[in-house]
Amino acid sequence: MTESAEVECVVVGAGAVGLAVARALARAGREVVVLERAGAIGTGISARNSEVIHGGIYYPGGSLKARLCVEGRRMLYTYLDRHGLPHRRCGKLIVANDAAQEAELTRLAERGRANGVEGLTFLTSAEARALEPALRCTSALSSPETGILDAHGFMLSLQGEIEDAGGAIALGSPLIRAEASGRGFALHVGGAAPMRLNARVLVNSAGLSAPAVAARTEGLAPEHVPQAHYAKGNYFSLTGAAPFSRLIYPIPEAAGLGVHLTLDLGGQARFGPDVEWIDPLSTDEIDYAVDARRGDGFYAAIRSYWPALPDGALQPAYAGVRPKLGGPAAASDFVISGPEAHGLAGLVNLFGIESPGLTASLAIADEVAARLSEAA
Known part of the structure; x- marks a missing residue:
C-alpha cells in the first residue's frame, strides 16, 4: 500500500x-x-563538469546567466571561505592568436565589464608569457576572479x-x-x-x-x-605535470567555450570540453564513455596556445552533458x-x-x- x-x-x-x-x-x-x-x-x-568558478564574462548583458553568474560567484566565494571549503582563486587567461581573435577578445572584455566582472585586464604577448612561459598568444585577457572548487x-x-x-x-x-x-x-x-x-x-x-x-x-x-537538446562534452587529462598555474581558455566557439585547460585542486591539468550533440531516447540512455579518437582533434586545438604539448600526452578522462534549450544554431x-x-x-x-x-x-x-x- x-x-x-x-x-x-x-x-x-x-x-x-x-x-x-x-x-x-x-x-x-x-x-x-x-x-x-x-x-x-x-x-x-x-x-561531470570542470569545477570552475566562472567570472561572468561570456553571457549577454541583461541575461539571467550574466546576472546570476556574477552574483552567484561572489556569494560562492563568501560561502566557501566561511565554511572552510577547498577552492582556489587561480585566475584565467583568455587568449587570442590573430587579429580576428583579438577583436573578439575586446568584445569579451567589454561584455564582461558591462556584466560587472571585476579586474579584467588586457595583457600583451610578453606580459602573458611572463605569467605563463609555456603559453603562445598575441594577447590575452586576464580574469583574476575565476577560480576552482571541490564541487x-x-x-x-x-x-x-x-x-x-x-x-x-x-x-x-x-x-x-x-x-x-x-x-x-x-x-x-x-x-x-x-x-x-x-x-x-x-x-x-x-x-x-x-x-x-x-x-x-x-x-x-x-x-x-x-x-530538450543535449550537448555532450568530452574531457581529456594530461599525463605529467601541468605547464600552467592559471586556467587557459581560447576564444569561445559555437555552443561552448572551446577546448580549454583547467586545473583541479591537486594541480592536475585537463582539457575540454568539446561539443558533441547527442540525441538519446531518454537521459537514462546517455553514454558517458569518452571515445579516445576524439582526442585527435584536441591536439591541434591545444597547440594553438600550448605548442609544446607532447604527442600521446592526452588520456580520456570523463564526459558531461549540458541541457541546452536551443540546438546547435541557437544560444x-x-x-x-x-x-x-x-x-x-x-x-x-x-x-x-x-x-x-x-x-x-x-x-x-x-x-x-x-x-x-x-x-x-
Whole structure:
C-alpha cells in the first residue's frame, strides 16, 4: 500500500542547484524534502563538469546567466571561505592568436565589464608569457576572479545545512508524476518504498531531466515544457605535470567555450570540453564513455596556445552533458519558469541550467525563493 504524507516544499533533483534551492527554502523556515532518483547527491551534471568558478564574462548583458553568474560567484566565494571549503582563486587567461581573435577578445572584455566582472585586464604577448612561459598568444585577457572548487565538498556542505535546518534528502526516490490542484501538488514518488507526497510548493531542478519532469506534471500546459537538446562534452587529462598555474581558455566557439585547460585542486591539468550533440531516447540512455579518437582533434586545438604539448600526452578522462534549450544554431539563457509564466501557484521549473549553473547556484536559489515568496 502506498503511504501518503504532507510536506510544504519539494525540490526535485539533488545537484548543486537543487540543493542550494532547498537550503534557501529551509533557512527561510520552510519545510523541505529533496527528491533524488539516484542513490547519492550530485551524480548528474554537478559531478561531470570542470569545477570552475566562472567570472561572468561570456553571457549577454541583461541575461539571467550574466546576472546570476556574477552574483552567484561572489556569494560562492563568501560561502566557501566561511565554511572552510577547498577552492582556489587561480585566475584565467583568455587568449587570442590573430587579429580576428583579438577583436573578439575586446568584445569579451567589454561584455564582461558591462556584466560587472571585476579586474579584467588586457595583457600583451610578453606580459602573458611572463605569467605563463609555456603559453603562445598575441594577447590575452586576464580574469583574476575565476577560480576552482571541490564541487562535491560544496554539495555535501549544502546537504548538511538543509538537514540542520530540518529538511530531508530522499535518495532513490524518482518523481513519477505530479498532479496540480488548487491546493498544491500530489506527487507520486517511486523507488523501493513508493509513496504519495502532497506539497504546496514544487521546484523542478532535475537538470537533464527537467523537461521530462515538467511533462509529467498534470495541469501544466504543454507550451510551458521546452524541448530538450543535449550537448555532450568530452574531457581529456594530461599525463605529467601541468605547464600552467592559471586556467587557459581560447576564444569561445559555437555552443561552448572551446577546448580549454583547467586545473583541479591537486594541480592536475585537463582539457575540454568539446561539443558533441547527442540525441538519446531518454537521459537514462546517455553514454558517458569518452571515445579516445576524439582526442585527435584536441591536439591541434591545444597547440594553438600550448605548442609544446607532447604527442600521446592526452588520456580520456570523463564526459558531461549540458541541457541546452536551443540546438546547435541557437544560444539559450537560463529559464526560471514560475507561476507568472505558466499560472500554476507554487510551481517553479528550472530549464537549461548548464554552465555557469554551479557558479550561479546560490544566486539561482535566492531567485527561486524570492519568486515563491512574492507569489505566496
